[in-house]
Amino acid sequence: MLNAALDELADSGYAALSVEGVAQRAGVHPATIRRRWRTVEGIMRDALTHKGATEILIPDTGSLQQDLRLLAQAIGSFYTASRNHAFLAGVVSAASLDPSAGDALRDTIAERLRLASAVVHHAVERGELPPDTDAEETIAAMSAPFYYRMLISRRPLDPELPRISADAAYHAARAGAFSLARNDHK
Amino acid sequence: MLNAALDELADSGYAALSVEGVAQRAGVHPATIRRRWRTVEGIMRDALTHKGATEILIPDTGSLQQDLRLLAQAIGSFYTASRNHAFLAGVVSAASLDPSAGDALRDTIAERLRLASAVVHHAVERGELPPDTDAEETIAAMSAPFYYRMLISRRPLDPELPRISADAAYHAARAGAFSLARNDHK
Numbered sequence: 090m091l092n093a094a095l096d097e098l099a100d101s102g103y104a105a106l107s108v109e110g111v112a113q114r115a116g117v118h119p120a121t122i123r124r125r126w127r128t129v130e131g132i133m134r135d136a137l138t139h140k141g142a143t144e145i146l147i148p149d150t151g152s153l154q155q156d157l158r159l160l161a162q163a164i165g166s167f168y169t170a171s172r173n174h175a176f177l178a179g180v181v182s183a184a185s186l187d188p189s190a191g192d193a194l195r196d197t198i199a200e201r202l203r204l205a206s207a208v209v210h211h212a213v214e215r216g217e218l219p220p221d222t223d224a225e226e227t228i229a230a231m232s233a234p235f236y237y238r239m240l241i242s243r244r245p246l247d248p249e250l251p252r253i254s255a256d257a258a259y260h261a262a263r264a265g266a267f268s269l270a271r272n273d274h275k
Numbered sequence: 276m277l278n279a280a281l282d283e284l285a286d287s288g289y290a291a292l293s294v295e296g297v298a299q300r301a302g303v304h305p306a307t308i309r310r311r312w313r314t315v316e317g318i319m320r321d322a323l324t325h326k327g328a329t330e331i332l333i334p335d336t337g338s339l340q341q342d343l344r345l346l347a348q349a350i351g352s353f354y355t356a357s358r359n360h361a362f363l364a365g366v367v368s369a370a371s372l373d374p375s376a377g378d379a380l381r382d383t384i385a386e387r388l389r390l391a392s393a394v395v396h397h398a399v400e401r402g403e404l405p406p407d408t409d410a411e412e413t414i415a416a417m418s419a420p421f422y423y424r425m426l427i428s429r430r431p432l433d434p435e436l437p438r439i440s441a442d443a444a445y446h447a448a449r450a451g452a453f454s455l456a457r458n459d460h461k
Binding site for chain 1: 288289290364365367368370371372373377380381384385388412415416418419420422423424426427428429430439440442443444445446447449450452453
């Protein structure tokens with residue numbers, strides 16, 4: 090039924106997503122959907138938790154710049170698929186409309202940031218970065234331009250964005266922009 | 276009536292926003308609201324266009340790092356107000372639900388990026404940045420972490436974020452991460 094919801098979302102968009110539409114696509118009675126999820130937002134919340142469990146490959150090439158580029162390419166490839174773009178729009182809307190969907194999104198992203206921050210920890214161990222680098226802030230900075238492009242400036246993702254956002258985070262981290270205990274408050 | 280909509284949004288959140296609620300707060304009949312805007316998304320679209328027209332002060336301190344910090348502080352201060360945070364959530368939801376709201380958001384942001392990119396052009400003229408720096412990409416990189424924090428990782432904005440995001444964009448730009456014509460495709 091979650092797959093039916095994601096197919097319906099990809100084909101019709103979030104505005105047209107309804108418990109009835111998902112039921113029809115899944116070939117079940119709307120009451121069956123309603124027993125499991127009261128609302129469209131509830132469907133999005135569980136779809137997110139389900140997708141969030143998908144295994145993420147964390148690169149470990151020995152080079153932070155390369156690791157960040159691979160992570161960024163994975164984000165770019167994922168959202169270039171229009172069904173995943175639609176899924177994101179649905180999840181973010183659901184998060185604004187239903188606190189439990191908002192909590193699910195927050196938890197999913199926290200776990201992904203925690204996993205991906207391994208590439209920053211490895212870079213610190215290799216001496217590539219200042220020891221007090223905030224790993225999750227570094228990964229957030231690499232990721233943020235994709236979401237800004239999709240949700241805020243609303244322009245297409247282009248093939249250059251992964252390299253731009255990875256290299257920007259890399260150079261910023263090298264320069265100490267994500268250091269936790271900077272005394273440079275000027 | 277737009278102010279009534281924004282007050283209602285700030286007090287009740289986007290999930291509870293309705294044509295009826297806005298009408299009650301504005302002291303008019305719901306039909307009056309419906310004549311002007313068919314939907315809640317239509318209200319958000321016009322509120323965005325209205326707010327988008329607010330004058331933005333573009334700093335020109337003679338230092339790119341300082342200019343970016345001032346722009347970032349303005350973003351941080353704006354969204355620290357919970358009514359503006361709620362407004363953003365409403366606008367982004369409306370943009371997913373109604374293409375005309377999506378277009379209004381895209382146009383508003385395009386105009387703001389165009390205006391703010393003056394600080395990058397000035398830095399290029401001063402020789403602070405490579406001449407082929409993509410000015411709007413630089414401003415987008417400085418702005419993106421705020422929206423990522425509010426909409427995706429869903430953690431509070433903290434007072435450090437403006438400095439972190441401004442300095443990250445600054446160092447990335449200095450290192451050429453936003454250069455348009457990089458031959459470094461390794």
